[in-house]
Amino acid sequence: MVTGGPQNGAGNTGNDSNAPVPVLAAGIRQFTFHDAHAPALREVAVSFPPGSFTAILGASGSGKSTVGRLLAGWLPPGAHGALSGFLELSGTRLEFDGGPGDPRINPAEWGRHVGFVPQDPATVLSTVRATVAEELAFGLENTGIDRGAMVAAVEHTAALLGLRSKLDQDPAHLSGGQLRRLAIGCAMIVGPPVLVMDEPFASLDAAGAAELAALVRDLQDRGTAVVILSQTIDPLLREAGTWVVLSEGTVTASGPPAGLANSPGALPASIRHPVPMQAAARALPQAAGTEPGRPALQLRNVSFGYPEAPARGRRKRKSAQACEPKHPALVLRDIDLAVNPGEIVAVTGRNGAGKSTLLRHFNGLLRPTSGSVAVGGTDIAGAPVGRTAASVGLLFQQPRDQLFERTVLREVSFGLDRLVGPATARNRAAAALRAVGLADAAHDHPAELPASAQRLLALATVLARKPAVLALDEPTVALDGDGLDLLDAAVRSAAAEGAAVVLVTHDLGYARSAAHRSVALDGGRLVPA
Template sequence: MHHLLRPVLAAGIRSFAYHDGDAPVLSGVDLALAPGTLTTVLGASGSGKTTLGRLLAGWLSPGAGGVLAGFLELAGTRLEFDGSAADPRIDPAQWGRQVGFVPQDASAILSTVKATVAEELAFGLENAGMSPADMRATVEHTAGLLGLTALLERDPAWLSGGQLRRLAIGCAIIARPPVLVMDEPFASLDAAGVREVEVLVRRLTGDGTAVVILSQALDAPLLDAATWIVLAEGTVGASGPPANFQQGGALPAGILRPHGLRPHQLPHPETAVPRRSGSTAPALELRNVTFGYRQDGQRRRRGVMRRAGQASAAGGLPCPVLQGVDLAVHPGEVVAVTGPNGAGKSTLLRHFNGLLRPANGSVLVQGTDIAEQPVGSTVASVGMLFQHPRDQLFERTALREVGFGLDRQVGRAAAMDRATAALAAVGLEGEAQAHPSELPASRQRLLALATVLARTPAVLALDEPTVALDGRSLAVLDAAVRSAAEEGAAVVLVTHDLAYARQVAHRVLVLDGGRLAEA
């Protein structure tokens, strides 16, 4: 009976505050993790669950990262903190050997210096001095658990969002730490990926690992947890077995329920976004687009990938991603593209503004072939929201972020008005002076969306826009997308969530095997 065992990790947090914060981010949070148990921490965006996860994992060190009053206990050793200079110091490397961590931004756990998935998985084992034979066996076993076997020679930089998340989980568990903390592990995973992670969690807990999952959505695997801890504004609002929450009354409104959204959260698309006349010329058109990556045979282990049709001295075989894709999206139309992880959905979007060029076929924006146009001239017409919002955030304040470059497009005064309106459209008017990197992941995604909306592009291309969004933020996203479509933008959104796609789009297409088809 695991609940009678001594906790392998425990915390008693009277309060935790960042050095520049006015109020504690966490207060009155107590938990004890016994070997072989699954604990779920539920909370809407801004509830403090990511801060809690980073504290438990040693990624946020009391003292350097903020002021902690309370204790952390790992493997029977208790560290007491009162916010003074005499507080103990946590060695992240030592702590990390006991607690594996998968952050919300999956790429943050990767070394970034390894050229293949296999090398990335082996990185920690190399540092621990494991023998090559044992290392290969461990890498292959871990890859098999997460459906990564076919990707072992792939460069991590070319993985899809879902594949990258599974790799991050593999890196966290490969050394078999007694505790595993995962922040939103199911985000961006397709159905097969969710099942693989669910089976993995059951295997880990069965082998005695204490697993903690932080989530703002009630994904089905969380029903297996022994305990749910609900955070609201940094404190525990409720806790207990999942059966205690069957009616949902103790859950904050921002937490997403099973099977996607509750019916009242999003209006039906036919009433939300009236279809425009089919006689309107397409705002975006792809004609027989074919694209693939070529892997250089002489440098296969370095994972060098080339666009199909690009010269390769070794004459490596092309890896097709898109095959004869035709697509027309009209002004005011919302089209969702779904499909399995690694199908090429992000690759498809990056053709819209010329970040990628087709080997064959053509891409037309507002009737103009963009083949010979530089990317910089296309961005005014095609607004792109990347899957990882940090890829497009770099300014010192949210207002400066949204306004960057707008003055050259519409003048300084109009640029400020547009930036302010775009922040309001995504519910961030109160965060205009906040530093983008200090915003929660959900608000970073909404901020990145605001940078796109401010330019009123003819085409909106949104890559996994729902990842990291709670129910309230999802409603904001939906309102912004519907408003843009009503004003005449053609919207294409990529999502792994078919249920969500059917709720928000006029058409749902599936990309699989390089081809688009109606869902």
């Protein structure tokens, strides 16, 4: 785990002699990124005994992801920033003063003891494995475990996370929620004494959330310390033994959930409380088309199936015939959907139901196997994606899929001048950044923004083009309360100006409050929600 530098002996915890020795602890006097002018963390002390369940709560930019990465060895002190304080793993304490003599952590070795699931689940996967089963087995292979035990562990983990039917599938074809379940499985399958998860409920449907809750309880029973970083108080977090509240990089409150939940001011106002599904919808202006009888977006009898690609890897490569694409299984079946200008429609459904696949038909990224898609009354069959994209703005589920520029302003401005001219482009870019609360971050690098701000920036790139149709894939993921308010205001404003809005979401409470109507994808078909 450590090369070079001093380290104290095992059991040097600094705790009361009667207290259980924590499996992981940290005392962070200060942590500063190398290119930063101010500390990202100050006076953060946390301790996790075996079998404990701790929730670290904070709004976007509070520092909770930085804490999680330090705890998991994904942000080794020295390489990325200067740490003053200590990290302690299984009784071995490492002292840091931010100087050249500090200990050096081996992230791979540290990761054997602390499993970590980041906000972006794709970053925890090896990306070199052909199937879900092989991805789950990857960490076990590195430990030299017996093959029979490996197969049993893979099947057991897949069953816990609802992935048993996906074991032979390419991870690249999983939905966002399924990908998160896989990342959790990869992190916990080797049995680390600590599991740290950053926003693990993001993109999960109700079944996935229930399976995750059961998994957390099972891990606790087996003595694993579980740490969840979140800006939303999901129901499971009320079962935690301790809440640690972060604000502006420091701990502002800590204690049992019941005490903090009932203590005025203990939780920042921007911490989200899930909206109950049965909550009353907020008032929405009546959607009124600018051209009555002519939908902004219309799908007629759309069906679609992904051709089965030739199998990768030795386990499925049996013959030349096996390498030929097979008849596609339908993901979408006979979809009829019309969305009028000014209307907000929510699309819900379980993980893997085909919601993201549906959105990608709106601008031609995917073409229907049968049926037609019309934007503004014009069939987009055969039209270049770039031309359709001028009328259909698509917000991807992962902001990293559409952010690539060096500054926030350049990101929103990219290509705008060719659409509307330089002067209008400047005005639109500035207005879009104001709408999402990022006007003061115009010259920041997109990669350095918190996840919430990255999602809002991706939204701004879409809003600036003022498309006739807004297609938003899981837009509430990673947003704290303030971010959700900005999203909601932007969506309502776009609809008020005549845009047709389709939002895909697992946040059923938000769908009810934000949409004029909701539909659900079930078995490839749209049904009333």
